Amino acid sequence: MDHRIYNVAIIGYGGMGSYHVKLMESEPQVAVIGVYDIVEYRMDLAEASGHKTYPSLEAVLADESVDVVLIATPNDVHKEIAIKALQAGKHVICEKPVTITSSDFMDIVEVAKQENRLFSVHQNRRWDDDFRIAKEIIDKKTLGELFHLESRVQGANGIPGDWRQLKAYGGGMLLDWGVHLLDQLLLITDSQIESVAATLSYILGTEVDDGFTSYITFKDGLTALIEVGTTNYVKLPRWYIKGTEGTAVIRDWDLSGEIITRNPDVAHVEPKPIQAGQGLTKTMAPPSEESTLTLPIEKPAPAAQSFYANYISAIEGTSEPVVKNEEVHRVLVLIETIFEAAATKSVIHRSI
Ligand code: NAD
CATH class of the missing domain: 3.40.50.720 (NAD(P)-binding Rossmann-like Domain)
Structure with a gap:
């Protein structure tokens, strides 16, 4: 055709x-x-x-x-x-x-x-493999019921370029990288946001934030820690996801990481105490190998349509736009709420 x-x-x-x-x-x-x-x-x-x-x-x-x-x-x-x-x-x-x-x-x-x-x-980062596999792990309930996730990007190179360091141009990391991570977060759950707490960082002394940490709670009980940093010489994993039956870590965009879940075929095995500093602990011992399964992080199947292919088919009326304007608006309201929570040093209770 x-x-x-x-x-x-x-x-x-x-x-x-x-x-x-x-x-x-x-x-x-x-x-x-x-x-x-x-x-x-x-x-x-x-x-x-x-x-x-x-x-x-x-x-x-x-x-x-x-x-x-x-x-x-x-x-x-x-x-x-x-x-x-x-x-x-x-x-x-x-x-x-x-x-x-x-x-x-x-x-x-x-x-x-x-x-x-x-x-x-x-919003091209909806097509990133790390996000798509994180969402797939959650949607397939590989970890049981999702109750907490952490999504972060961290670098050690400060804020790049010129205008990104200036408020008048819409600079700062919340608007720059935050908009991607928050957009991804809101696609992971259907639940509404209940509350938002946040701090912005100004370590580099520019007039805009060089990073932020936000703690977001949803009405269904999910909690999310979303973080962007530009002063991190050692970075934390890109994704850390906890469900009732397991935990997944995706360390980087290369999809290094693993999923560890309870093994449904093995009865619970009591952990053995481990030496921890000057004491012994069973509480903080790793789960026994027999009672858990370790799964790799696999590359997701290719997306059905690229951003551009979807955009054109949406013009032609044969597809819905993948990036919907209502979703974009909700992310901007969340960003405004994060700015407000950080400025007022308070937890904002707001249905978003
Ligand atoms: P940049 O500074 O490299 O490029 C911006 C260009 O716009 C410059 O060449 C500048 O001269 C030009 N410009 C400025 N005002 C203009 C005007 N009024 N009319 C025409 N040209 C004008 O910045 P960038 O990194 O390319 O970022 C540009 C946009 O792309 C920003 O909104 C940024 O957030 C976004 N961006 C998105 C991604 C992504 O992954 N989606 C990645 C990087 C940047």
């Missing part, structure tokens, strides 16, 4: 804008038609890579052959560009975090509705 090809113009040809070019290479239904960036040097780079460049955003929007506008600029200008592009009749893909506030996001969604164009956010 012949598929129509959708022409995509990239606004902001920095790290992520140029990465989208690579992503689109393997997508049969999208083609990069051109690039616009406010910095001349970035336009020179785009031209050197063989892309047509536009002299202004208005020139992009006036080009009738542009079907989709892809926004990969710093966060503070996403809203303005998105609204202009939608009003010019373009479909829009926007990088995360889509906006700095949830109400700005709703303004965009309103315009998208009025213009009958598809607006979607590139």
Whole structure:
């Protein structure tokens, strides 16, 4: 079957804008038609890579052959560009975090509705293998009933680049990496959030958070610790997941880690006391090998559709968008609540 090809113009040809070019290479239904960036040097780079460049955003929007506008600029200008592009009749893909506030996001969604164009956010980490396998382990109840999870990313290199260190551009790690981890968290359970506690860290002395720790409780009893750090010379595992029948650890994006569960075929074996420091303990002894099963972390099956394939089929009305605007809005409300909990040093009880 012949598929129509959708022409995509990239606004902001920095790290992520140029990465989208690579992503689109393997997508049969999208083609990069051109690039616009406010910095001349970035336009020179785009031209050197063989892309047509536009002299202004208005020139992009006036080009009738542009079907989709892809926004990969710093966060503070996403809203303005998105609204202009939608009003010019373009479909829009926007990088995360889509906006700095949830109400700005709703303004965009309103315009998208009025213009009958598809607006979607590139929450690409929904396609990450580590997240997909963590969700599969939880959904299949490999660990029994899930009651606690920890999801973190940690580096030792501080906040990269320039604008990410500045508040006015929507910098800081809660908006940068937090938006991915929180988006993933909210896909893991159907339960509503009951309360949120959080601290932001300012170890590097910049005006924005260089990391955060948040403790989120859900109405069904699930608790979640979500953490981002940029000052961690030794990092903790990417995922730590506890269920009533076992525990899983996924150490890194390479899927190193293991699952240990109770062996249903073996009656409980009393642990033997172990030497622990200056004392003996049975409580903290590891489970006996006979009474547990150790399973590997396996690579998940490929996703049914890529982000782009899904976006195009959603334009054509043959699929629902994987990244739904209501989900994006809920994550932004959660981010606002984390900022509030950290600023007020209190536990915020709110149904989200
Ligand atoms: P970057 O600084 O490398 O690139 C941003 C580019 O936008 C620069 O070339 C800059 O000149 C240009 N720009 C700034 N204002 C502009 C405007 N008004 N019009 C046109 N161009 C403009 O930043 P980046 O790391 O590429 O991040 C860009 C966006 O992508 C951010 O929203 C970021 O959060 C997101 N991002 C997403 C992922 C992901 O995995 N989804 C990864 C990295 C970045």
